[in-house]
Amino acid sequence: MTLPRLLWVPALLGFAVVVLPVIGLLGRVDWVRLPELVSSDAALSALGLSLQTAAMSTLLCLLLGGPLALVLARADFRGLRFLRSLVLLPLVLPPVVGGLALLYLLGRNGFLGQWLDVGFGLRLPYTTAAVVLAQTFVAMPFLVVSLEGALRTAGERYEAVAATLGAGRWTVLRRVTIPLLLPGIGSGVVLAFARALGEFGATIAFAGSLEGTTRTLPLEIYLQRESDVDAAVALSLLLVVIAIVVIAVARPRAVEGLR
Amino acid sequence: MKAEFQLARGAFALDVALTVEPGEVVAVVGPNGSGKSTLLNLIAGLVRPDAGHLQLGGRDLLGTPPHQRGIGLLAQEPLLFPHLTVLANVEFGPRAQRRADHREIALRWLEEVDALALAGRRPRQLSGGQAQRVALARALAAEPELMLLDEPLTALDVDAAPAVRGLLRRVLRAQNRPAIMVTHDALDALVLADRVIVLEAGRIVEQGPARAVLTRPRSAFAARIAGLNLVAGTTVEGGLRSSAGVVIAGLGSAGVGEEGVAVFSPAAVAVHRANPHGSPRNALRVRLAGMEPHGDLIRLRADDGLAADITPAAAAELELEPGEQVWFVVKATEVGVHAANGGV
Numbered sequence: 382m383t384l385p386r387l388l389w390v391p392a393l394l395g396f397a398v399v400v401l402p403v404i405g406l407l408g409r410v411d412w413v414r415l416p417e418l419v420s421s422d423a424a425l426s427a428l429g430l431s432l433q434t435a436a437m438s439t440l441l442c443l444l445l446g447g448p449l450a451l452v453l454a455r456a457d458f459r460g461l462r463f464l465r466s467l468v469l470l471p472l473v474l475p476p477v478v479g480g481l482a483l484l485y486l487l488g489r490n491g492f493l494g495q496w497l498d499v500g501f502g503l504r505l506p507y508t509t510a511a512v513v514l515a516q517t518f519v520a521m522p523f524l525v526v527s528l529e530g531a532l533r534t535a536g537e538r539y540e541a542v543a544a545t546l547g548a549g550r551w552t553v554l555r556r557v558t559i560p561l562l563l564p565g566i567g568s569g570v571v572l573a574f575a576r577a578l579g580e581f582g583a584t585i586a587f588a589g590s591l592e593g594t595t596r597t598l599p600l601e602i603y604l605q606r607e608s609d610v611d612a613a614v615a616l617s618l619l620l621v622v623i624a625i626v627v628i629a630v631a632r633p634r635a636v637e638g639l640r
Numbered sequence: 641m642k643a644e645f646q647l648a649r650g651a652f653a654l655d656v657a658l659t660v661e662p663g664e665v666v667a668v669v670g671p672n673g674s675g676k677s678t679l680l681n682l683i684a685g686l687v688r689p690d691a692g693h694l695q696l697g698g699r700d701l702l703g704t705p706p707h708q709r710g711i712g713l714l715a716q717e718p719l720l721f722p723h724l725t726v727l728a729n730v731e732f733g734p735r736a737q738r739r740a741d742h743r744e745i746a747l748r749w750l751e752e753v754d755a756l757a758l759a760g761r762r763p764r765q766l767s768g769g770q771a772q773r774v775a776l777a778r779a780l781a782a783e784p785e786l787m788l789l790d791e792p793l794t795a796l797d798v799d800a801a802p803a804v805r806g807l808l809r810r811v812l813r814a815q816n817r818p819a820i821m822v823t824h825d826a827l828d829a830l831v832l833a834d835r836v837i838v839l840e841a842g843r844i845v846e847q848g849p850a851r852a853v854l855t856r857p858r859s860a861f862a863a864r865i866a867g868l869n870l871v872a873g874t875t876v877e878g879g880l881r882s883s884a885g886v887v888i889a890g891l892g893s894a895g896v897g898e899e900g901v902a903v904f905s906p907a908a909v910a911v912h913r914a915n916p917h918g919s920p921r922n923a924l925r926v927r928l929a930g931m932e933p934h935g936d937l938i939r940l941r942a943d944d945g946l947a948a949d950i951t952p953a954a955a956a957e958l959e960l961e962p963g964e965q966v967w968f969v970v971k972a973t974e975v976g977v978h979a980a981n982g983g984v
Contacts, residue, residue, distance in 0.1 A: 538719055541686050544706035545713040546782045548736035553707075556732070560723045 403621060410618055411611045418615035426593050427601035428619065434509060434597060435577040438516035442524040442573045443566070445517075450528035451558075455537070465529075472522040479518050480586025487514070487587075511588035512595050516577035524573040531565025532558075575627040579620065641786055641818060645682045645692035647842075654678055654842035660786070663816040667823055667833035667850065671861055675842040676822040680788045683820065684713050697785050707736070712784030716791040718775035720763035726750070726774050727759040733782025749777040753807055769800025773807060780811060787812070789821035793828060808832055809979070826854050826868055830901060831978045838862045851901070851980065868903050869946045872980070875900040880977045888922045890975030901980040908974035909948035911940060911958060912967040922975065924968045928960060942968065 588595040605613040681687040685706035734742035838846040846859040873882040926942035
């Protein structure tokens with residue numbers, strides 16, 4: 382189809398809105414001090430914590446979100462459509478609201494938090510576990526939505542054939558559903574990891590900003606922005622590089638319908 | 641197998657009872673939306689009926705999940721698992737059933753469908769005909785007690801279909817395995833099936849031996865798909881000797897001395913008042929029984945059931961009257977000769 386020429390103007394502007402800020406950031410980088418800035422103790426500690434917590438929450442997303450996607454795509458019961466839209470909640474909710482919600486569920490006065498505290502002596506807020514939970518909360522829909530899409534695209538025909546060949550439900554899941562889903566799992570995992578790595582609002586509301594325990598890279602950047610702008614920009618560059626790697630790995634499949 | 645199903649889905653209702661004898665191949669034909677595929681899915685257990693029963697080999701199967709039914713399904717699309725090799729695809733059934741000799745079973749079936757050389761390939765490296773042969777081997781390697789075939793030749797191109805049709809005939813006959821095949825092709829029904837069931841709007845409107853239904857159809861649908869000329873007889877080198885003793889030359893893969901049928905379209909028939917004596921042509925002497933409009937053409941019916949479609953101009957020129965003797969002439973290249981099942 383040939384597009385109306387005028388359409389190119391807003392299209393290019395839209396592209397500029399997405400890309401220009403990153404170029405602006407690159408222009409502000411102090412390239413001489415860069416190695417020193419990204420290898421400071423605080424920076425390395427924040428980066429290490431970010432990578433660890435993002436990996437943990439991605440794993441949690443996969444272990445819980447994978448089965449959730451299967452149920453949403455394959456099960457058939459009343460209210461399923463409603464459940465499916467609820468799963469998108471963290472996607473549309475401001476993360477800081479999600480963090481507050483987590484705090485009032487799992488904080489010392491929250492009904493689940495009280496039970497954990499009294500019953501098991503577990504206090505989650507302001508711990509590394511809280512960071513992982515906050516990241517899992519915001520990243521879960523990314524994994525669930527991409528897996529569910531992949532499952533719907535794949536359809537149930539291969540699974541039906543496997544059943545007529547005598548394969549029970551677990552065998553079908555293990556030998557047909559999951560192997561066919563691997564590309565979708567791959568891009569879902571990468572997207573969830575990227576979202577977890579960039580998580581800020583829910584983390585600061587639910588886990589605070591304690592160096593070495595809950596201060597992840599985005600929190601460190603926000604903090605440095607007040608005192609040392611060059612350091613903040615250098616760390617931002619680090620996240621930009623990670624984001625570009627993520628896009629390079631996940632983009633083709635995420636965009637092309639997870640085939 | 642004995643089955644009876646009632647199912648209502650919105651405006652569609654299905655109410656069918658059918659029996660398949662051991663070793664019998666039953667073709668189910670019918671217009672789109674008549675419930676053919678639904679019937680197969682009900683038997684396979686992929687769709688639940690509102691009411692009914694299903695018995696196979698003395699077992700009551702209605703409450704049994706698909707994987708415990710022992711009912712194989714070959715669909716229009718081969719649906720080979722794309723992440724597995726051809727061999728692993730065929731091994732899938734025996735492995736799922738925890739057979740220790742799954743490798744041997746798979747190799748034997750690959751050989752049976754002439755696909756042993758493809759064992760190491762991935763499904764995407766196969767042609768349509770090759771993939772369907774492997775899918776057949778995979779279905780049979782699970783050793784089902786009943787095979788369901790859902791238009792197994794429809795997705796194949798015209799070059800690949802005859803070979804797979806011949807293969808289906810060979811393995812279904814050799815195994816003496818009961819099968820139910822959905823098809824829209826009179827030829828498939830004729831070549832592969834003992835009995836034909838015509839389904840319309842969820843009900844069986846006609847059933848009987850394949851050749852009887854296809855040559856003397858009583859339902860509108862059977863008449864429409866069976867608008868072919870069929871001459872029964874015994875296959876000979878390069879053709880078929882009809883039961884009346886006339887040799888009809890044609891093309892086909894049938895062996896010699898088999899019970900068979902020559903098939904040709906009424907549109908391929910030319911009509912002459914005198915025998916044209918052209919060597920590559922078959923000339924059949926018939927007595928005209930009737931004439932009727934057939935689309936833009938005139939369909940001539942002979943009293944032995946053969947039909948010819950000619951233009952109104954040709955009909956006028958020939959000045960034909962019912963009861964007259966004429967020659968139906970058809971080129972050998974327009975005639976297919978097929979082995980057929982004794983179903984008359």
